[in-house]
Amino acid sequence: MFNVDITGEFIAFFAFAAIMIGGAVLMISLEKVVHMVISMAAVFLGLGGMYVLLDAEFVAFVQVLIYAGAVSILMIFGIMMTKHSGESEPVRPLHEALVAVGALSLFGLFFYAIRTTDFPDAAAAAPAEDNTMAIGELLFSGYIVPFELLSVLLTVAFIGAIALAKKEAE
Missing domain, CATH: 1.20.120.1200 (NADH-ubiquinone/plastoquinone oxidoreductase chain 6, subunit NuoJ)
Structure with a gap:
């Protein structure tokens, strides 16, 4: 097969x-x-x-x-x-059974999706010569504004985390 x-x-x-x-x-x-x-x-x-x-x-x-x-x-x-407290949550058999049913259902869904999908031939989709260079060129040409906005957002989040930690220490 x-x-x-x-x-x-x-x-x-x-x-x-x-x-x-x-x-x-x-x-x-x-x-x-x-x-x-x-x-x-x-x-x-x-x-x-x-x-x-x-x-x-x-x-x-x-x-x-x-x-x-x-x-x-x-x-x-x-x-x-x-x-951390030393207490652990009680075991709930109904929750464990529901999680098992959900996991098996998800596995069945993935198995069905993989078996029914027509995957393209691996030789037809050749990778780029240098995919890191292609990502860099795309990032710094077509997506420069979102990239810079993300760096500003991360800087503000970092400063906010420091301010919250300093407030809790006082």
Whole structure:
């Protein structure tokens, strides 16, 4: 039914998929929040590897740098600097059953969508010579105003966060 050539790219895809799925399962099943963040970082690293397989090196670099690095470290610092009570939420079997039904339904929907989709031939969609250069040219020519507005927005959010933290310290 399936005619698949076992290549290095094929093996790497399943290795990254296993890392991502394993990290996601550990993320929702571990008890300690720090361990959950480390599992989430594994998912981010696996996603970065998937981007490399898709010839999107710039997106992979940004994924690893920002999400696997900065966001994970920020979450760990946030967890370490806040107070936590030792109480855990009670187990609710009805909620767990509903979540299981929802997850299986989502899996079925994805499986149906993937099986019924006609994917284009991989040879027909050749990647650009240098996709990082193409992203940079597009970003600094066609999207310069939104890029600059985003930098102003992030600066204002950073200053606001500092002002709120300073107010709480006083």
